[in-house]
Amino acid sequence: MRVANNWKDYEIIDMANGEKLERWKDVVLVRPDPQIIWKDKSFPEKWKKINARYNRSNTGGGNWEYSKKVPASWEIKYKDLTFNIKPMGFKHTGLFPEQAVNWDWMIEKIKGCKRDIKVLNLFAYTGGATVACLSAGASVCHVDSSKGMVSWAKENVVSSGLQDKPVRYIIDDVVKFVNREIRRGNKYDAIIMDPPSYGRGANGEVWKFEENIYDLVELCTKVLSDNPLFFLINSYTTGISSTVLENILKLNIKNNGKFSNGEIGLPMTGSKLILPCGIYGRWEL
Numbered sequence: 001m002r003v004a005n006n007w008k009d010y011e012i013i014d015m016a017n018g019e020k021l022e023r024w025k026d027v028v029l030v031r032p033d034p035q036i037i038w039k040d041k042s043f044p045e046k047w048k049k050i051n052a053r054y055n056r057s058n059t060g061g062g063n064w065e066y067s068k069k070v071p072a073s074w075e076i077k078y079k080d081l082t083f084n085i086k087p088m089g090f091k092h093t094g095l096f097p098e099q100a101v102n103w104d105w106m107i108e109k110i111k112g113c114k115r116d117i118k119v120l121n122l123f124a125y126t127g128g129a130t131v132a133c134l135s136a137g138a139s140v141c142h143v144d145s146s147k148g149m150v151s152w153a154k155e156n157v158v159s160s161g162l163q164d165k166p167v168r169y170i171i172d173d174v175v176k177f178v179n180r181e182i183r184r185g186n187k188y189d190a191i192i193m194d195p196p197s198y199g200r201g202a203n204g205e206v207w208k209f210e211e212n213i214y215d216l217v218e219l220c221t222k223v224l225s226d227n228p229l230f231f232l233i234n235s236y237t238t239g240i241s242s243t244v245l246e247n248i249l250k251l252n253i254k255n256n257g258k259f260s261n262g263e264i265g266l267p268m269t270g271s272k273l274i275l276p277c278g279i280y281g282r283w284e285l
Contacts, residue, residue: 009076098277103132110136120188127153139166245281
C-alpha cells in the first residue's frame with residue numbers, strides 16, 4: 001500500500017465505529033467510513049473536541065451537525081499546493097487527501113522527463129491532480145460533467161498561484177469529449193481518470209464503473225501520444241481489485257513501460273493503523 005504520510009494540514013486523529021476523526025488544518029471533523037469496522041477508540045478524549053460531525057440518515061444522504069463554528073470555506077496546503085475545503089451535502093469536503101501519493105508521483109514523472117507534457121484529467125472533480133500537474137510544468141485539460149466542481153477546481157488553481165499556467169476546463173461527459181478529441185486529432189502524453197462507481201453526465205448519460213471502464217480506457221488509448229508518459233486509473237468502487245485495473249491497462253496499452261497496481265491509504269497519527277482509501281492501476285514509461 002502507498003501511504004500519504006507527508007501531510008501537515010491534514011491528519012486522521014482517531015478512527016472507530018465506522019467513523020474517522022480528522023483534522024483539516026484547524027477544523028476537526030467526524031465523517032463516516034465503511035472500512036472502519038473495529039469498535040475501540042484509541043484516543044476517546046479527542047472525540048470531544050470536534051467542530052462538526054456528518055450523520056448518515058437511514059433513508060440515504062445525511063447532514064452535518066455543528067458543535068463549533070465552521071467557515072463556509074477554508075484553505076489547506078500540501079507542500080506547495082493549496083486547496084479550498086468546503087463541507088458538502090454528501091459528507092465530502094472537496095478533497096481526497098490520500099491522493100497526495102499520486103500527486104507526488106505525477107509531479108516526479110513530469111519534472112523528470114524534461115519535455116513538455118500534455119495531461120488529460122478525466123472525472124477531474126475539484127482538480128487535485130490538475131493542480132499537481134500544472135505545478136510540475138505540464139499543460140492540463142480538466143474534464144468534469146459538473147459545472148460546480150469545475151468552478152471549484154478553478155478556485156484551487158488560483159489559490160495555488162497557477163492561474164497563468166496552460167489549463168483548459170471542459171464541462172462535459174467524458175466519453176463524448178474523448179470522442180471529439182479523437183476526431184480533432186488531439187493527443188495527450190498522460191491520462192488520469194478517477195471515475196465514479198455510478199454517475200450521470202452533463203446530459204443525463206449513465207455511467208456504471210463495471211460496465212463502462214474497459215471501453216473508456218480503450219477509447220482513451222486513441223488520444224495517447226506517440227511518446228506517452230503515464231496512464232493512471234483511480235477507483236473507489238467496492239468489490240473491484242486493483243489487479244483488475246492493471247489488467248485493463250495491459251490489454252489496451254502496447255507500449256513498453258511498467259504496469260503496477262495497489263491500494264492507497266492514510267496513516268493515523270500516533271498509531272500503526274492505516275486506513276485503506278482506494279485503489280489504483282497505472283502504466284508508466
